[in-house]
Amino acid sequence: MSESMVRVFLRTCPGDNNKERPDWYSKGTCVRSLLGAVDALRASGVAVETTMVVDTSSGKALDADVADLAPDFDHLIEVKGGNNRTSLRAFYRSLPFDDYEDDDLLYFVEDDHLHRRDALLTLTTGTAEYRFLYSFAPHHGEPEPGEGWRAVPGGTSSYGVQVAACRRDHLWHLLMLNGGGAWDELTYRAIGANAFRDGWEYVVRPFHPDNLFPHRSKLGSLRHSVARAVAETARRTRRTPATIECYVPNPACHAETAVMTDHADWAVVATPYLPEPATAPEPTVTLVLPVLNGADYLEETVDAIRAQTREDWRLLIVDDVSTDDTVAIATRYAAEDPRIRLVRMRDNTRKRGASAVGFALATTEYAMEANADDVLHPDALEKLLAPLEQDPTLAASFGGHRNVDSIGRELTEYGDVIAEYTGRAGLSEGRAPGIRRLQISRGTIPAGTAATLRRTAIGAIPTYTNTHxxxxxxxxxxxxxxxxxxxxxxxxxxxxxxxxxxAMFRRKKARDRMHMYLAIARESHRDELLPIARKLVDNGIIAVFGPLAGRRFAAQAKELSQAPATDETLETVGSPE
Incomplete structure (x- = not known):
């Protein structure tokens, strides 16, 4: 394995299932054990890349212990799934095989697997295409007798695989994920390895009342049966079956009581990775700062956050694949201040994915999105948090903002136009009446600059929002x-x-805004439909004609990009949406 890289992919999601677990279990314990195995592998001289795959479809926060470990991973990926099968399908589709060498080893694992420290070292000693660190005989078949790497007829959804084999079998992995039932068992049968339940009786088994994976309807049984027929046909016609082995005794376990092997005292294995008692109070608010090439202003933005009169905050900088000095700057701040954390996306997400991952890692009671080029005033968090802490019925609080140019000069007249257009000029301090209608028609709440939400009010961020x-x-x-x-x-x-x-006059952004207004329309009141219809018409025109729909404004915007903005140059520019 000296010439190869081991690429570790941890899939995680908020919450947990209701399976019976051992007393020592927590997701954080399992993830720490995986990172311990990664450290041991790196210490042996093997190149390792770690990626955390975060399912954000629920809109909820991850387990706090797992979220704290996210900065220890080299990259993060955001997927939309909702369950194990759909999130795995989204992840498989994202694999950049062109960036991998054939002899690289991929290790896919879920967040409830415990690893011995030598588990990944053991994984690299195998020679089979598919390698498993644990197996459970009733589901995966019985390994051949003996110790070491033993042939096994089935496997699990957590496994190691050579890139060449994964690339070859990629379509089977995707296809069998749509089969219902035990899709991992279907996959291994399709690639020729899983034959421990041979015969066509296997195909009709989903209709049997004692089937191991019962279905709620005959339609579900039919889908599963058809998938089994396809898998069985593929197995019988495949010329060269995939090679698949499991290591005995198992150096890892799935932390569900019903499937844990007795190959180790897993409570002893877990002990070094148990969570430690908290030594510092938890922060109250998380500032999620998605950034792409923000080096020009990032230091000023972070310094303003560190200067807040409220100190109970956490700053999560989510780098969206920057190519400037953004990562170096964020790394320096993270080393200086434990309240600041940096995570890096594997792929550019046009801000939305970075924001979604950031909020998935925000385990505090309150959260807000921050822009990498905006500056909070020293008492901003104090003013935003005070009403939320005093009134538990509030979902959010927000304030106004000064508009400044690239070097910090206030754009007074432009700011007055914006305040009037958004409706903030007519608001009084306290609860904002009619804020729903104002937000629909004018975008009153500056949620990317000066607004804080209860974490429970944020929910999932739809894919069509993109930069909005x-x-x-x-x-x-x-x-x-x-x-x-x-x-x-x-x-x-x-x-x-x-x-x-x-951004107003780009066709793609106009289409994104139309998607958002259509989503809002589905839960709007009757008297809100007219302003939504107007927005749909306006953005529809832009989606068709693009910059021609606002040539004068686009020209002025271009002029602004070539020189620092001033009150005079901005005075006559049309109000943004």
Whole structure:
């Protein structure tokens, strides 16, 4: 394995199933054991890359212990799934095989597997295409007698595989995920390895009342039966079956009481990885800062957060594959201040995926999105959190912001236009009446700059929001009409290079906004449909004609990108949506 790289992919999601677990179990314990095995492998001289695959479809936060370990992974990937099967399908589709060498070893594992420290070292000693660190005989077949790497007729959804074999069998993995029932068992049969339940009786077994994986309907049984027929046909016609082995005694276990082997005292294995008692109070609010090439302003933004009068915060910088000095700057701040954490996305997500992952890692009671080029005033968090802590019925709080140019000069007249257009100019301090309608028609809540939400109010961020996560977060805050306006400007919003205006007239962004308004329309009141219809028409025109729909504004935006903005140049520019 000296010439290969081991690529470890941990799949995780919020919550847990209701399976019976051993007393020592926690997701954090299992993930720490995996990282311990990674450390041992790296210490042996093997190159290792670790990736955390986060399912954000529920919109909930991850287990706090797992979220704390996210910065220890080299990269993060966001997938939309909702269950083990659909999230795995989304993940398989994202694998960049062109970036891998044939002799690289991929290790896919879930967040409830415990590893001995030598588990991954053991994985690299195998020679089979598919390698398993644990097996459970009734489901996966009985390994051949003896110790070491033994042939086994079946396997699990956590396994090691050579890239060449994974690339060859990729379509079977995707196809069998749609088969219902034990899709991992279907996959291994299709690639020629799983034959411990031979014969065509296997195909009709889903209709049997004693089937191991019962279905709620005959349609489900039929789908599973058809998938079994396809898998069995593939197995019988495959010229060269995949090679598959399991190591005995198992160096890892699935932490479900019903399937754990007795190959080790797993409580003893888990002991070094048990969570330690907290030594510092938990933060109250998480600031999620998705950033792409934000080196020009990132230091000023982070310094302003560190200068807050409220110190009970956590800053989560989510790098969206920057190519400038963003990562170096964020790494330096993370080393200086334990409240600051850096995680890196594997692929650019156009902000939405980075934001979704950031909020999945936000385990505090409150959370907010921050822009990498905006600056919070020193008392911003204090003013935003005070009403939320005093009134548990509030879903969010927000304030106004100053509009400044690229070098920090206030754009007074432009700021007045924006305040008037968004409706913030007419608001009084306290609960904001009619905030739902204002958010729909004017985008009143500046959720990417100066707004804080209860974590439970955020929910899932739909894929079609793309770069418009701030508007969607504003809608999530406003939908209950339980929002407080702080009555003051609490941040500086930087207007540079036409960053607000140019986005208005891009066809793709207009289509994104149409998707959002259609989603809002499905849960809107009758009197809110007219402003939604107007927005749909406006954005429909832009989606068709693009910059031609606002040539004058686009030209002015281009002019702004070539020089620092001033009050005079911004004075006549149309208001952003």
């Amino acid at each position: 996560t701030d508007f969607w977060l504003g809608w999530q805050a406003a939908r209950t009409d339980a929002v407080c306006y702080c009555g003051e400007r609490i941040a500086d919003y930087r207007v540079h290079g036409g960053n607000t205006l140019r």
